[in-house]
Amino acid sequence: MPRASIVVVVVITLLLSACSTQFGYRFADTLIEWKLNDYVSLNSQQEQSVDQAITTLHQWHATSELPYYAQQLQTLRDKIASNTLTETDLVATYEQFFIAWQRMLNAVEPHAQEMLPQLSDEQIIELIENLREKQREEEEELLEYSDSERSKRLIRRAEKNTRSWLGQVTKVQQRLINRWVVERLDTRELWLDYNQRWLNEFEKALQQRQQPEQFNNYLQQLFYNPEQWRSEELRSRVEHNQQLTLVLFYQLSETLTDRQRRRIVDKLDGYIEDMNEIAEDFSKR
Template sequence: MTATTFPQPATFRFSRMLPLALALLLMLSGCSSVRLVYGHLDWWMERNINKYLDLGGTQEDLLELRIDEFHRWHRQTQLPRYADFFEQLAGQVDINAAPTPTELDTLLTQAETRVDGLWHNAVVMLSDLILPLVIQLDPAQIDQLEENIRKEQEESRKKWEKTERKRIKEFRKQADRWLGDVTDEQQAIIDRHVATTQFDPKLRDAQRQRWAQTFLQVLREKPEGYRQQLRTMLIDPQSLWPADYQKMRQQLRTQARQLASELLLSATPEQRQHLKHTLREYAEDFRHLAAQKH
């Protein structure tokens, strides 16, 4: 399995925070790094939320309590599911025989669906804990939130203005993490994927702006049913995606799955052994963390 990066939907960063944190965990090497980073997840989340929400006094105290609650819930209920998932994936890796393209496509599609479900669980829980704080923001705080979102979008645009060489390096790093040293054939696969990936940053930026404007308008005006509207926008930002953006997102997911498929089909027995071992290491890490007290 290879980790593939593509643009995420426009929501406040706290609605994507857990998946980003998990991505960070999986980029680190060694179980000790995973365990160390996860132990500081609550601090990292609070720090990033405060980049958006200008809180003070009792609001700040409540945020800390909500983050602690989320971290405890996630450790106790979600990490065991991650461990089971990684164990299941490891069990599907046949070291001595690669799956057929059809079998692999089925496995990757099932894994993608499972990841989507785990992502959704986290976003729902985090949104339900943080949204009560958001709806209490006064007009000045909402204005500051709008400015913070604008700054984040500007920074995000700069981060995505990367050279092809940098993108290739990132994919190579992730392939090495899961498979070990990549072959010349696999490097060519990565090069071709980066060169042919279709991504229009203008569509992404327009969607982010549309989402932010809608969310802030509802937050300011508070029409009837506004709480549910805000919750839906956090949990299901796809509800605001226009057809062209939905098409691009689907194409990116398909291309990512194709890259993973090509790399796995080309994997050597030694690489499949490496993948199996790495998956089980992560499963062990998640079980160890789940057993700890927060």
């Protein structure tokens, strides 16, 4: 789903914050409100409603979802530590976090149903214009680099991410990363096309916001069935890349040195501890 509404900004920010620093997560509600100002100007009453919704979502996410994330990471951590991780385990972990994403949407969607109809015509125009401007920026960014340049950037990003988890990368691991980059299918243009389609439908939905039944049905489609606006080629490439990435993760896990394994375990321990501490603190509020 593209960054196409107040709701989506909230969802993405909270989700990413769950894997960020404690400081960033604890102030996620403030960061979200700052981000909203980039898309639409709210009046004082709307700001109060949004503030309350974000506070509610933040509290729910911290007390209900972070312990779940910590539990899933603990299972993953133990399997890595004992060198018993399988491809099936990685698939199961991916599926569990996808289910968590669905729970996030379920929590956010009622607030969208309530708040989006409160936007004026002028605010709708502002919101759509800002979203289309963001779309244009991404399209321009896509044209800045050739295919070979994008491949090099992808390799550098993959290497950076891998080093952050493994430290020094072995030659075998480097070959695995290079092969992943070569075999990965480009989806940028297809995603931009999908984002444009989704945004067009979102704009149509907003035009019906004063007709509750039609608007609610339309918004639910945008939330829970966005794949209908994705091309078959995009769906195929996304599935291919997901499978390729899961295979890469498993192959990297099979090549870990003792030092790399300890580094991963220590890093996961840090995330797990942070999530449990935050959940405990929020539960006392």
